[in-house]
Amino acid sequence: MTTITPTSERSSFVWLFFDTLAVTKRHILKITRVPESLFFSLIQPVMFVLLFAFVFGGAINVGPGGAQSYREYLIPGIFAQTVMFATAGITVAISYDAQLGIMDRFRSLPMSPGAVLGGHTLANLVQNILVLVVLSITGFAVGWRIHGSIADAATAYVLMGLFAYAVTWIGAWVGLKMPNPEVASTAGLAWLFPLTFASNIFTPVSTMPGWLQPIALWNPVSCIALSARKLFGNPTPGLGSTFPETHTVLLTFIYAVAIIAIFAPLAVRAFKQNSSGGKA
Amino acid sequence: MTKAIVASGLTKHFGDVKALNGIDLEVEQGTVVGLLGPNGSGKTTTVRILSTLLKADSGSATVGGIDVASHPDDVRKVIGLTGQYAAVDNYLTGRENLELFGRLFHLSKSEAKVRAAELLERFDLEDAADRGIKGYSGGMRRRLDLAASLIGNPSVLFLDEPTTGLDPRSRQGMWDVIEGLVAEGTTVLLTTQYLEEADQLASRIVVLDHGSVIAQGTSDELKNQVGGDRIELIVTHSEDLARAEETLKPLASGATVVEEAIRKVLAPVSGGSRAIVDAVRRLDEANIDIADIALRRPTLDDVFLSLTGHVAEDAEVGPKKPGRRGGRGGKK
Numbered sequence: 001m002t003t004i005t006p007t008s009e010r011s012s013f014v015w016l017f018f019d020t021l022a023v024t025k026r027h028i029l030k031i032t033r034v035p036e037s038l039f040f041s042l043i044q045p046v047m048f049v050l051l052f053a054f055v056f057g058g059a060i061n062v063g064p065g066g067a068q069s070y071r072e073y074l075i076p077g078i079f080a081q082t083v084m085f086a087t088a089g090i091t092v093a094i095s096y097d098a099q100l101g102i103m104d105r106f107r108s109l110p111m112s113p114g115a116v117l118g119g120h121t122l123a124n125l126v127q128n129i130l131v132l133v134v135l136s137i138t139g140f141a142v143g144w145r146i147h148g149s150i151a152d153a154a155t156a157y158v159l160m161g162l163f164a165y166a167v168t169w170i171g172a173w174v175g176l177k178m179p180n181p182e183v184a185s186t187a188g189l190a191w192l193f194p195l196t197f198a199s200n201i202f203t204p205v206s207t208m209p210g211w212l213q214p215i216a217l218w219n220p221v222s223c224i225a226l227s228a229r230k231l232f233g234n235p236t237p238g239l240g241s242t243f244p245e246t247h248t249v250l251l252t253f254i255y256a257v258a259i260i261a262i263f264a265p266l267a268v269r270a271f272k273q274n275s276s277g278g279k280a
Numbered sequence: 281m282t283k284a285i286v287a288s289g290l291t292k293h294f295g296d297v298k299a300l301n302g303i304d305l306e307v308e309q310g311t312v313v314g315l316l317g318p319n320g321s322g323k324t325t326t327v328r329i330l331s332t333l334l335k336a337d338s339g340s341a342t343v344g345g346i347d348v349a350s351h352p353d354d355v356r357k358v359i360g361l362t363g364q365y366a367a368v369d370n371y372l373t374g375r376e377n378l379e380l381f382g383r384l385f386h387l388s389k390s391e392a393k394v395r396a397a398e399l400l401e402r403f404d405l406e407d408a409a410d411r412g413i414k415g416y417s418g419g420m421r422r423r424l425d426l427a428a429s430l431i432g433n434p435s436v437l438f439l440d441e442p443t444t445g446l447d448p449r450s451r452q453g454m455w456d457v458i459e460g461l462v463a464e465g466t467t468v469l470l471t472t473q474y475l476e477e478a479d480q481l482a483s484r485i486v487v488l489d490h491g492s493v494i495a496q497g498t499s500d501e502l503k504n505q506v507g508g509d510r511i512e513l514i515v516t517h518s519e520d521l522a523r524a525e526e527t528l529k530p531l532a533s534g535a536t537v538v539e540e541a542i543r544k545v546l547a548p549v550s551g552g553s554r555a556i557v558d559a560v561r562r563l564d565e566a567n568i569d570i571a572d573i574a575l576r577r578p579t580l581d582d583v584f585l586s587l588t589g590h591v592a593e594d595a596e597v598g599p600k601k602p603g604r605r606g607g608r609g610g611k612k
Binding site for chain 1: 332366367372383
């Protein structure tokens with residue numbers, strides 16, 4: 001029998017890094033074991049692109065280019081929608097971990113408490129990046145083009161990655177707060193629908209009723225979509241001069257950082273307190 | 281002897297439900313203590329507090345001499361926990377699971393590999409080591425789960441209903457493994473609903489009901505508390521019942537009981553096997569036909585029934601289980 005000597009000399013920050021990597025590896029392995037799950041997480045946004053581009057696209061007018069300019073308008077919106085809905089997956093996955101007792105096992109180990117969620121969110125980011133790549137290719141196939149500079153395009157992708165990573169922390173927090181995976185799968189979508197659709201992702205804010213416009217303008221989902229449209233050089237019909245329309249990229253960045261700053265500690269705290277077993 | 285686990289006055293509420301009502305508990309190093317009680321009696325809550333998963337409302341506890349409330353991280357370095365669910369990742373192989381938990385226990389990469397291989401061999405999982413555990417049997421999953429809780433070579437092991445849902449053969453296998461660990465000096469706190477399991481594994485038994493300790497002692501002490509041996513006699517002819525009872529009365533140390541429907545007479549006795557020889561002789565002299573006679577020791581079921589007024593497996597009794605996690609993934 002080997003003698004067990006946990007090497008504790010490393011600082012807690014270093015352990016957070018190593019433990020997060022170990023948990024991320026778990027989730028990446030999982031993706032390779034169930035490729036179907038990755039496949040369907042790719043298929044869904046692709047279907048959205050095709051549906052909106054060809055079925056609804058003709059009815060929504062965003063400019064002189066007709067259907068073509070709507071497709072260019074649409075793709076950044078789909079990017080935003082996709083990274084938002086990817087959070088529902090993490091909500092359910094975390095709830096299953098809690099129900100199956102795996103969270104308890106993690107919590108009974110002398111590991112870094114932030115690493116379980118760190119690993120979950122990081123693996124989700126990897127999956128999101130894959131999805132963004134596939135979506136970009138699909139978008140290209142239906143006529144979406146990048147008109148801006150390479151640097152701007154790169155900024156758009158980095159910003160989308162950061163935003164995607166930020167919102168998964170909301171999903172993680174919701175997952176920890178829900179009593180079981182069944183509820184989590186409903187709750188994980190419940191907050192997404194209003195937030196995602198009261199935005200400019202499919203239609204310009206200027207077409208909405210007056211009371212809704214400021215909400216939609218300041219909505220972080222609108223901001224990430226508008227940021228991407230601006231950086232890719234895609235149509236931005238009805239662009240006004242309010243702060244979220246003039247400082248969109250900055251605001252999106254602030255939103256992403258703020259979401260992480262609020263929800264990462266909330267989620268880690270929920271993880272630490274979460275006594276998911278609860279059986280007496 | 282040193283105490284591996286000491287708890288005093290632990291209380292815990294879940295909303296309106298009082299789950300623990302002031303639990304005192306001591307476990308000597310290198311021994312097995314069984315926490316016995318029906319659902320909702322506070323067994324799991326006690327284990328969750330001692331294994332740092334839950335904070336008590338009041339009271340204090342140390343594990344391995346370390347305070348669970350103030351130094352949970354240090355406690356986690358010396359404990360292993362196996363819950364009611366096989367807490368392993370279904371999509372990973374057995375080896376990957378163990379290596380993951382080893383890494384998270386902060387073993388080096390090579391140590392985690394060696395330790396995983398050791399445990400797979402010890403728990404007879406070598407052949408299945410590199411298969412996804414989706415295909416494992418219930419017994420194999422529990423063994424892997426137990427192996428995972430041993431990854432850090434813990435000195436104190438918490439086993440929360442380790443054999444619930446297992447078939448008799450797998451259960452016996454788990455018992456052998458647990459006995460082996462104790463022989464090596466591991467301290468075990470075990471919760472169970474199976475009286476037989478507590479009887480088999482635990483050197484001391486603590487009986488919980490409604491969040492309080494209602495009795496404790498060795499299995500024999502608890503049985504003696506209920507009463508000593510009893511003679512169970514079944515007569516061939518029901519007309520002999522009254523005479524049989526009269527014949528056994530002089531031997532009985534307490535009140536005799538007659539169950540007419542099954543032609544049975546119960547007589548508490550002291551003196552063990554002498555009493556039954558006596559009884560047979562007297563019945564023979566009285567010309568009573570014996571269908572069956574036996575000297576029966578009280579079982580822990582009798583103990584439980586007499587202490588709580590209900591049987592151990594009675595899930596309806598006691599407060600509703602608090603907290604989350606519905607029925608799914610539970611006892612199968």
